[in-house]
Amino acid sequence: MTLDQNFNTASHDINGSQLSQEIGQMIMVGFHGTKLTDPEVQETLQLAREGKIGGVIFFGYNIVNPRQVRKLTTAFQQAQPDLLIGIDQEGGRVKRLSARNGFEDFPSAKEVADTQSPLQAYQTYLKMAQMIKFAGFNLNFAPVVDLHADSTGHECPVIGKIERSYSANINQVVDYASAFVSAHRKIGILTSLKHFPGHGYARRDSHKGMVDITATSCPQEQDVFYRLIEAGKVDTVMSGHLIHRKWDAQYPTTLSSHVLKNYLRERVKYDGVIITDDLHMGAIGQHYNLEEVAIQAIRAGNDILLFSNNKAAAKGVKKFKASASLAQRLHSLIISAIKENKLSISQLHEAFLRIDALKRQFFLQ
Numbered sequence: 001m002t003l004d005q006n007f008n009t010a011s012h013d014i015n016g017s018q019l020s021q022e023i024g025q026m027i028m029v030g031f032h033g034t035k036l037t038d039p040e041v042q043e044t045l046q047l048a049r050e051g052k053i054g055g056v057i058f059f060g061y062n063i064v065n066p067r068q069v070r071k072l073t074t075a076f077q078q079a080q081p082d083l084l085i086g087i088d089q090e091g092g093r094v095k096r097l098s099a100r101n102g103f104e105d106f107p108s109a110k111e112v113a114d115t116q117s118p119l120q121a122y123q124t125y126l127k128m129a130q131m132i133k134f135a136g137f138n139l140n141f142a143p144v145v146d147l148h149a150d151s152t153g154h155e156c157p158v159i160g161k162i163e164r165s166y167s168a169n170i171n172q173v174v175d176y177a178s179a180f181v182s183a184h185r186k187i188g189i190l191t192s193l194k195h196f197p198g199h200g201y202a203r204r205d206s207h208k209g210m211v212d213i214t215a216t217s218c219p220q221e222q223d224v225f226y227r228l229i230e231a232g233k234v235d236t237v238m239s240g241h242l243i244h245r246k247w248d249a250q251y252p253t254t255l256s257s258h259v260l261k262n263y264l265r266e267r268v269k270y271d272g273v274i275i276t277d278d279l280h281m282g283a284i285g286q287h288y289n290l291e292e293v294a295i296q297a298i299r300a301g302n303d304i305l306l307f308s309n310n311k312a313a314a315k316g317v318k319k320f321k322a323s324a325s326l327a328q329r330l331h332s333l334i335i336s337a338i339k340e341n342k343l344s345i346s347q348l349h350e351a352f353l354r355i356d357a358l359k360r361q362f363f364l365q
Contacts, residue, residue, distance in 0.1 A: 019345065021051045022352040023334050026298070027327050028055035028084060028275070030309040034064050036075055043324040048079035052327045054355060055084030055139070058096060059310055065102040066135060073136025082359045084190070084304075086139040089132055093162045094142075103131055108163035109144060109176070118175045125183035132189055138362070139190040141238065141275075143180040145173055145224045146200035150216065158205040165200055170220055174227050181233045190362055192275055195240030197222050197253055197263055206241040206283040208315045210252065214245045226268045235358065236273040237264065239302060241283035252283065255296040265301060273358050275304040278313050285317035294330055295337050303351040305330070 024047075033041035047053045056076055063069045073085055087096050092108020099105045106128050112121050132140055148155065148165035155161045166176040177193070184191050195206075197213075198221025204211045228234055239254045247263070248256040254276050264270050279285075279293050288296070297305050307330075308314075309322040323329070337343040 019348070020331065022348055023331055024051045024327075025054035025352055025355045026303060026305055026348065027053045027330055028057060028086065028304050028306045029053055029327055030057045030059060030307065031324060032061065032309070032322060034062055034068060034072070036071060040324045041072065045075055045079045047327050048076055048083050051080065052331060053083075055086060055304065057086045057141075057306065057308060058137070059308070060096050060101075063096055063101050070134075070136050077136065082363045084139045084359075085137050086141055087132065087137045088141045089128065090142040090144060090164060091128065092164065094164060097131060097135055103135070109166045110148065110163035113166040113172055113176050118179045121176050122179040122183050125180050126186060129184040129187035129189045133187050137189070139192070140184060141192045141194065143177045143191065143193065144195070145177045145193050145228065146195060146198055147173060147221055147224065148200060150201040150218070154201070154203070156200050156202045158207065159200050159202070170224055170227070173224050174231075177224075177228060178231065178233045181228075181235070185235075188362075190235040190358070192236040192238045193225055193228060193234055194238035195242070195277055196225055196237050197240065197242060197244070197259065198224070199240050199242060202242060206277070206281055207313055208282045209286055210283045211242050212245065213242045217244055222263060225264070229268045229270050234270075234272060236275050236304075237270065238275050238277055239300075240277050241281055251296065251300070254279070254284065254302065255288070255293070255300050257300045260301040271354065273303045273354050274301060276302045276306050278306050278308040278310070280308045280310065280314045280317070280320070282313075282315040282317055285314050285320060290329065291333050291337075294333050295342050298334070298343055298347055298351065303354050
């Protein structure tokens, strides 16, 4: 009996609750609202209770003050005890918890590398991770391990120019990213290396549209990820909306099975969780519809599909509209794709097993 045949048994058929739960674990969404009584908050909490989602991401507009955000994160923890509750908290420009909403500001990656040793950075990131944990989050979408600038000194407008990278030097990026990951692990916060296969040399911002790295990508950009993976300094990897036409002429990394399989899974035998960058960003939303995005992201080998529901990320996407019912639509699309043989149940199950292994290791610590 093949793997797919085995999953078509009565206990795991196409319409079965087990399959629905596995699909749910692959979906992470953003939402609007700050109070438990807000309609989208209520609807998203219900999705978590039903297992229709496996994670949520918070943005600045979800956060008013420490007491308020803890009420929200606690409610999500109660709705699904192993729910991933994520946030972008890099330091510098990219932060959701800040002095403005009652938390503490932390320096950018570049400032940390310029002014602190890796040991000092570890202490800085311990404080950051403690703050994140206090607020009720368990996943930080950081560190950025993209390189600061290429050999010509060019800085990517959305990475180097706003100090999100530690350095142009691979060794320094590895050292400071290792300190970041180790500090977060000490406090019990998961992290995500981003943005594979490297956004630092890119000329454009993937929030605004497709970013072609064919002429700019260099092996050393991937080497940073490989070295951190081989050193065991990785909880998850975030795939970027970056197209390298010599690797895949049709799809960006996020949607490319060739890139994720050959340049990540097989190259360094990485069998951990891959999370997509936000699939509502301009690079994706301007070129593909929701059905193609969902199917191709799973085919590519991503385990968690991240949809921000954030209009600010969807630049240039016509008729974009945030939707609290998005998870329900994704379930329907994925089930239909299985029935039409566009996806195999085994693909979903392999993703679920990786997510499950990560959550078991983390939540049973």
